[in-house]
Amino acid sequence: MATSINPEKFLPKLLVLVSQAKAVAGTEGERFENLKKQLDDVITDGLLTKVKLLDQILSRQFTSLERRLGKIIVGAETTNSTVEAINQALDSMDKDVQKIKQWMHLRELMPSPEPTPEPQVKWVPVVQLDLAKEMSKKWSQLGLQGRFDDSSTMANMRRTYENLENLQLKLCLLSFSIFPEGAVIKKRPLIYWWIGEGFIRSTQQKTAEEVGEEIFQNLVMRKGLNIQPHLKASTSSRAVSVNNCTIHPWIRRMLISLAGEAKLFHFDSSWSRMPSYDSSNCRHACLVADNLIPQGNNGPKVDNLLTLFNVSVQYLDMKKEWLNKLKKVKVLQLGRWQSSASYHIEVEDETTLKGLGTQKHLIYLSLRGISRVSQLYPSILNLVSLQILDLRACHNLETLPSDISSLKNLTHLDLSECYLLEGMPKGIEKLSSLQVLKGFLIGQKSACRLGDLSKLKKLKRLSIHMGNVLEAVDQKEEFKKLKDISSLRCLKVSWGVVSPLLKEKIKKEPLEFSFPPNLEKLDLQGIPMERVPQWLNPRQLKNLKKLYIRGGELVSLDHTETDEWMVETLRLKYLKLEIDLPRLKKLFPHLQRKSSVDHEIEEGRYDGDIVL
Missing domain, CATH: 3.80.10.10 (Ribonuclease Inhibitor)
Structure with a gap:
């Protein structure tokens, strides 16, 4: 079986195996029904949609269940397994299911992998801080931190980090570790920080800030790091410039571990x-x-x-x-x-x-x-x-x-x-x-x-x-x-x-x-x-x-010059322009798709949103 599984697809397969094992064993039917009910509970409690990030850690328990059920089916068909052996297997499977359910319920305390829209990201209240402490404590009690650190997911993340071209990129990446769960991280303060620390420096061709822009784009767009860029709906996929991003919770956990090892930051053991x-x-x-x-x-x-x-x-x-x-x-x-x-x-x-x-x-x-x-x-x-x-x-x-x-x-x-x-x-x-x-x-x-x-x-x-x-x-x-x-x-x-x-x-x-x-x-x-x-x-x-022209009294863009604009990006907001779309395109013939006007031109007036 693969080291990474999709519990949402795999659990129905286990239910089929339970039914087959019950039919083959011909005994202890109540125990099998109880096992089936517990697995059904995992589905009906709606925990599957929340557990996808834990599939690496849970693989052992799901694999164990599959293996034990398979042994019952194959063993009963060939050697007539004893009731005692079947009971021992059922005892072990009960423990496996309890661990699965316990870890799935723990997921309710864990952050969503989806980025939080910026207007909803507030200063971290005490209630959330207490929740973070509680979750950290539960991870420690259940030994999940060690399991996660040893998982193949973490190993792949670490390889991506280790394969970064130079120390400069690694130090800049580790700086993401200090930001709260779900925070929208703006690039400008990050770049200024990198300049201040000396992580980045100017070259003969570029200023330090221009170097920082390139590094931010490099990290956000790199495969394997799972840093989620925030793009406006009207942004073209070509020549995208990202100004802010959100760190995936598991990437952040890896960065916390690496930043601690590098002694770049200290993360309290009781509140990691x-x-x-x-x-x-x-x-x-x-x-x-x-x-x-x-x-x-x-x-x-x-x-x-x-x-x-x-x-x-x-x-x-x-x-x-x-x-x-x-x-x-x-x-x-x-x-x-x-x-x-x-x-x-x-x-x-x-x-x-x-x-x-x-x-x-x-x-x-x-x-x-x-x-x-x-x-x-x-x-x-x-x-x-x-x-x-x-x-x-x-x-x-x-x-x-x-x-x-x-x-x-x-x-x-x-x-x-x-x-x-x-x-x-x-x-x-x-x-x-x-x-x-x-x-x-x-x-x-x-x-x-x-x-x-x-x-x-x-x-x-x-x-x-x-x-x-x-x-x-x-x-x-x-x-x-x-x-x-x-x-x-x-x-x-x-x-x-x-x-x-x-x-x-x-x-x-x-x-x-x-x-x-x-x-x-x-x-x-x-x-x-x-x-x-x-x-x-x-x-x-x-x-x-x-x-860019935003707000004010301007109602016309017509000028007396015969020359045409070389402008590629035009952004007009909060204006009452008296102009139609063909005329606008004639004035600005070199516009690219990412240019936008905040009003739709209809019968000479702007009333909605369009993208040119």
């Missing part, structure tokens, strides 16, 4: 499903709800920590003195790693962040989505090795240090969705290594102007927000200087709320953009003009491959 911290043999720690790291004098040493990752703690209650001890840390992921705003984190005392400054080796710092952070203290300017600073969605953030030019190693700065900021600090234009700048605010109180960014020769991605559109209109000449950022490939421009009076002013004094020649992606949000502005034309954007 979530990471813990052991200062004696591990330099990576996680902040996990209901299993916090003690910070007092009796707590574990943290001076040698390389990574501190907030997995599921919502209320950060860290002492400044404790943060000061993290002198060798390279990665501080304190903010959320999920993109949804429903994942709420807040700091108990924002003065805790004054402890950020002693970490001279810190490369990646994330405070993303943390509430009650109103200012970033000047001590952060002492983080001389910092490359990635993620402050996205710190909605209470009002004040940044006046001059950040000392953070000369910064490659990524994300200030998007920090709506209380009134301006940009001085010194951004001196960050010569900057590759990504998000949330650049146009305002009178900005010490750094848009034109100053032309000094950043490595800047590839830029997002601009005009919170006060009137101030943007007053600085309209600055937008012409965008063309001087020659390295720029991706640009996003978003407008704030525009009053009717301001709309009239914009009509009389339109903004004039001049784009860099090699721009490949343009994302416009909340555009306040009804007609296509002069600057949005194919002649000025000859190399543009992606055009």
